Amino acid sequence: MATISDLVDSWEGRLPFGFSAWSIFLILLIVFYLTSAICSYVQLRQFDGPFIAKFSRLWMIRSALSGTQNTRLHECSQKYGSICRIGPKTLLVSDADFLWKVNSVRGQYVRSVAYTAFSLERGKRNILSTRDEKRHQDLRAQMAAGYSGKENLHLESSIDHHVRKLLGLIERKYLSSASEGYRPMDFARTSSYFTFDVITDIAFGRPASYLDVDEDKYDFISNVASLFPVMCLTAVVPSLVQLTEVGWINKLLAPSKSDQMGIGRIMGIARETVDERFTPGHPDRGDMLAAFIRHGLDKDQAEGEVMLQILAGADTTATALRAILLFIISKPSVVHKISAEFQAHGVGCPDKVSDMETEIVSVQQIQQLSYLEACIKEGLRLRPPATGYLQKEVPPGGDTLPDGRFIPGGTGIAYCAWGVMRSVEAFGENAEIFYPERWLESSPEQLRLMKRHWELGFSTGKWRCLGKDVAMLELQKVLVELLRRYDIAVVDPTQPMKSRNYSLFLDTDFRLVINRKS
């Protein structure tokens, strides 16, 4: 087969004005690039954005690697509008109505190719990475029961069990007092251990028990965190994902079930568990995996979905937990109101030292704690854990906005989390401050608008997060138990926590000093 070099060589001697064949080839390449850049520019010319973004993806790449992607996107949407242009074929959207339309169950929008990055094994698509709409719909139908309390019988008791373990760890190692001395805790790590133990338990009944050893046993958490910048970049340059699907590259880079550490190690454990469950006569354990199998997932699918749950559910919930706790303890009036609400509903500090028998406040009691619920909502609003593009694609025929602007088919629609959650129209001029009261004081009309924005943090419609209720239950349970037992403060109020954003947050050094309530 003739190579480009053979082709170019065959032109030598036949070219006018003494041009070399290579210079002609270069000129053609530039002409081709300029033509396609101009075509893209023209197609979306009605949308404003940074100048460079109209011709190349450099702006998106720079934001992705900056470690401050969330705020860069917000600044862009503040400057150029709630639907602005951040790439030759990409619009950044913080207009809630438009995002609801994009996500709607009967809508024609599809997930962009960037989602294939969520496949852990080459060619194996899970509910998040599949772009096949029918398959996605089927998987959702098969998995919904497992995610709900109805078929996941031990959900609440599993969470309670790990909350007790967390309290036990604090009592053992991190409680500061006159007798025990000063014993700060890095809650950036401990919160991840907690959510990771919960998810491995409820997903397949084999908790990783990180809280028992108080360390990142298989370097799984650090391994996942090191992938954040890479995943953030692949959302902008999806061809990188396609590259990793090439056999030998995949072998080199992708985790393997035989690995002793990192993601591969957890994949190995998931494989073992799923194998056991598919052994004839294995009892139905009443957990998520059992529900998936009951609803028809085969071995490969069950394994993929279990792994996805861990990746989708552990870090997001830990990020939320850190942020909500930080917002609460940074505002004395909020701490005071929470204590008053706890007292009013009989959930004060228990007399007994925490141990594995300690009583955990029930869901029914938690449901009466409306101020705490407002704090959780407000924390999730101000610092939504999922801040990536979650890019969807406009259907082939294009779409027209209410103001008449046309968006051509194939255009990427990227979500601007910071813009949605700090909308002044929805949350008022104090949108950027932590003010839980807004969820209790607003008019029904305003509340409706606020919810319409807030719900986008878990996505809506056909892509709504399946683990939302699980995440909310975890957050409620652990926050009630921490706040009713302990006085908690950050060690260094000038820098409470170090944080970088690569579509997800990389939080470190969240050092807390914890005293038992007197």
Ligand code: HEM
């Ligand atoms: C505060 C915590 C969480 C946040 C903020 C969050 C956010 C999200 C978002 C934004 C999506 C939609 C992505 C899209 O538009 O394509 C999503 C999907 C998903 N999440 Fe969560 N999530 C959280 C916790 C969890 C937990 C605990 C689990 C598992 C127990 C989970 C499982 C899933 C799954 C399976 C999907 C895919 C749904 C689908 O493709 O239809 N998430 N999540």
